[in-house]
Amino acid sequence: MEHLVSMKDLTVEEIMLILDRAAIFKRLGFRELPGTYTVCNLFFEPSTRTKTSFEMAERKIGAQIIPFETSFSSTLKGETLYDTIRTLEAIGLDALVIRHPSDGFYEELIDRTNVAIINAGDGSGQHPTQSLLDLFTIQEEFGSFEGLKVLIAGDISHSRVARSNAEALQKLGAEVTFLCPPEWAGEFESVDNWDEVIETSDVVMLLRVQHERHNTEMAYTKAAYHEQYGLTVERAGRMKSEAIIMHPAPVNRDVEIADCLIESPQSRIFKQVENGVYIRAAVLELILKGRK
Template identity: 75%
Template structure:
């Protein structure tokens, strides 16, 4: 595998191989990749978890990391993404982690550069490494995905996490339900009430309201959104005893999730962040070895 840009492109076997490799890294420690590889992280949108997690994974693998800051790059002078990538290819970079606001930005790159592309998030499209770390966290908890009931709730239409996880979880045998305002469902079928789904859900995955991607005025915000669509303390009490709460971050306390639930016993939010390092190590290793 030379690139990782979408969960749709991964087979069930490829997904499980990455999860198993991440598990090995987590349980047996970190070993540097043999040989010398150079990587760079091109983030054209804000990021804390994904960017820093990739940087930690790269350092643990002993990779040479070339710093890149979009606010100080030639993109401000009109350079295209393709030309930026070709420049880094000429310099000798082996792989690029790219986050970009354009859906499917990678389509202009694949097949036109020898550099391996890892998608760190494209617009409202895909976020494969977030999906993989979510899968890893779920697998650690339940051991399997077959017939698990996963509830994804929030700003579905603008969420690359929702799309990536819907593709992967369904492929692996889970049942996925979406909960959101009808106008936020996009191409997915959704429900409008917690009452129908909360008691049967094994995983409740909450998503941030992405204000920056809404062109029209948002009609649900703050307390009103929390009361109707957020995970409140009362709703958490209705969850199964062994059910878990997940969130890709960043989270808005008191909006999509009650402040008290972020670190409650059911929450795996910070475990997801920890697991992100091991997953990204596994992805980097798989992609870089796939170049040979």
């Protein structure tokens, strides 16, 4: 695997290879890669979980992290992203982890540079390592994906998580349903009534309302959105006893999910964060080992 930019590019075999390697890391502990590898994390959008998770994974496998602060980079002087990447390649970086507000930012890079590109989120496009950690969390719970009913509820059209997970889960045999206001469905078919899906879903995945990507003011108050489209306590009480609750975070408490459900017995929200380190270590190992 030379790059990781989209779940569309991964075969089922490649997905399972990453999940299996993450499981080994989780069960047996991390192993440092032989040799010296240098990685740089370029985050042009805010991030807590993804950025720190990558940094922890990089340290766990023994990679050297070259600091990069976007707020002090030459992009503020008008340098293109391509020129920034070529500069870092010339310096000798092995891999770049990039989050960028532009959909498909990587398309102009991967065929024009020899440094490995890992997409840490592009606009409303893809978020492959988030999808992989979600898959890993689901696999730990259910053992397989075939026939699982996964409900993804929230700001679907603006969500790279929804798009990445839909690709992967359907490829692995799960049935994916989207729930959102009709105007937020984008290219996906969706429902807008919890009664149709809450009692049959194995996984209920909530998504944050991404106000920063909306061109108009939100038509719902927080309370109104929670009442109509959020996972309320009453709705959670109708879930299967073995069903799980997921959220890529950050969480808006009492908007997409009731506050008391975030750390409830059925919630796997913080388990997802934990699993992100194992998944990102597995991705980095596969990509870096292929370079030398």
